[in-house]
Amino acid sequence: MSEILKGRAWVFGDDVDTDLIYHNKYLAETDPKNMPQYAFEYFPGKEHFAKEVKPGDFVVGGKNFGAGSSREHAIYCIKYAGVPVILAETCSRIYYRNAINNGYPVLFVKGFSDAIKEGKIKDGDQLEVELSTGTIKDVTSGHQFHGDAVSDLENDIMQAGGLMGYLKAEAKKKK
């Protein structure tokens, strides 16, 4: 039996760009652990995210989450806030790659964009997420969703804790 993660949903819509997640203004910060204090500061109506997010909460997005810049701050500010996984219908390519390379899971969930618009998943809903199967239950609304599994290589990188761990493990294998 794999672990079921439980937490509250923070719901964002489609095309959430990297400036909304983590603004340019704070790019000179390079310590990932200091980044959560700036998360979503520029997102209208979610300015309180940084203060109120609790470890275990989920970030929920629609289509094209993380559009724009290649900054990894936009991953770190969520990861180090204690959010265990990002749930989105789709993600921008660089954003997703940055997540994988940092050993951070993103679950792609079909129909999430519409589900958000239709209010089937809302801010503050209690979610139960099983990463191994991709099953997401919104306990508050009663709706259930299914996420995609990641590819083998992506999974290997994640299992090694990210790209650094993966490269080290690969180098060891060759010796």
Add this chain to the structure above:
Amino acid sequence: MGKTFAEKALGRAAGYDVTANQVVTVEPDWCMSHDNGAPIARIFKKIGVKNVWKPERIVFILDHAVPAPSSDHAVNHKEVREFSAEQGIKHFYDVTSDGGVCHQKMCEEGFALPGLIMVGSDSHTCTYGAYGAFSTGIGRSEMAAAWATGKIWFKVPESMKVVVTGKFKPGVSAKDFILKFIGDVKADGADYMSVEFHGDGIENMSIAERMTLCNMGIEFGAKNAVCKPDHKVLEAIKDNAKCDCWEPLWADEDAVYAAEYSYDLADIEPCVAKPHTVDNYAPISEVKGTKIHEVFLGSCTNGRIEDLRAAAAILKGKKIAVRTIVIPASWTVYRQAMKEGLLDIFLDSGCVICNPGCGPCMGNHEGILAPTEVAISTANRNFKGRMGDKESFIYLASPMTVAASAIKGEISDPREAL
């Protein structure tokens, strides 16, 4: 079954035949970083490898905030200089008159070459597709890993074919076409895909215009964007190619595409992307008369000599009505503009000319917006608050449109200013 450009370029680099959705590990021909070379160097040092895999394949170009506007930026620059010296990085463009915006320099210095695999720790690295390179942006951890190992993994992307025919009408340019296209396909229209621009409409374009198209590839989700490396490209690189490892590659006629679009350039009209997303298209007629407070002409999207010429032709002999910041994309462009008398035209009309670099594009310096202020800019992103305060507004447009708007102090149709 024929091959797409991405299949050919990644197959060439991998050393075997590949098809879409296959995962390959390849050695990048160039790894480019800007001011963020500093945090990447810090990550690199944690890997435990003493030296980068090939110092001659790494390029540093300081551009995001030059000369440093704060001590945080200065620290980053200092670390890039120290790391460059330590590692023997040959291709380092510091804050000197050899510098400029990284993507402009990569092209004008002969790094961008047909068939090469180019990665950069900046999302607009896709620009080099204008020279027929497979180029894409990557994150910092990934760049540190590439420096250490000389390897990077790619899923061979599926491809999108955009067939472009005809010629622009007067007052219309490549920026208008790409904003229209992004408005049609939306910000995630090509997520993960390789985007190929085909057709005589592209052949008619200058390399500068093709750079504008490829530069904006990331704004509709593309992994890379590319134009066929034709005689214009071969002519441009013949004297300054930085290596002889290039090879012109192009898609086969019978390649398979995940999506196809076609456009006639004669149908394109001047337009903008309204705040706060790049796909928020509006024809100029819809936004004409919108009051503006700042005009920015520059950036890796539209800071080239061709862009400055187009804007200067409109500004010549006129006075601006709102503050207008002109930033040539490199010192080479700056010098050329000076020789052609364009800088005089800008100064005579009241513009401020800043040193080459990214300027206010991502809100670092040289034209930050106050709350409620509205800017019209030739850059590539209008995300909320990108150029300053979060209650400010950015419209994206072509060099001709921003020049016409500067004169009136409101968004204006460039066709009326020609």
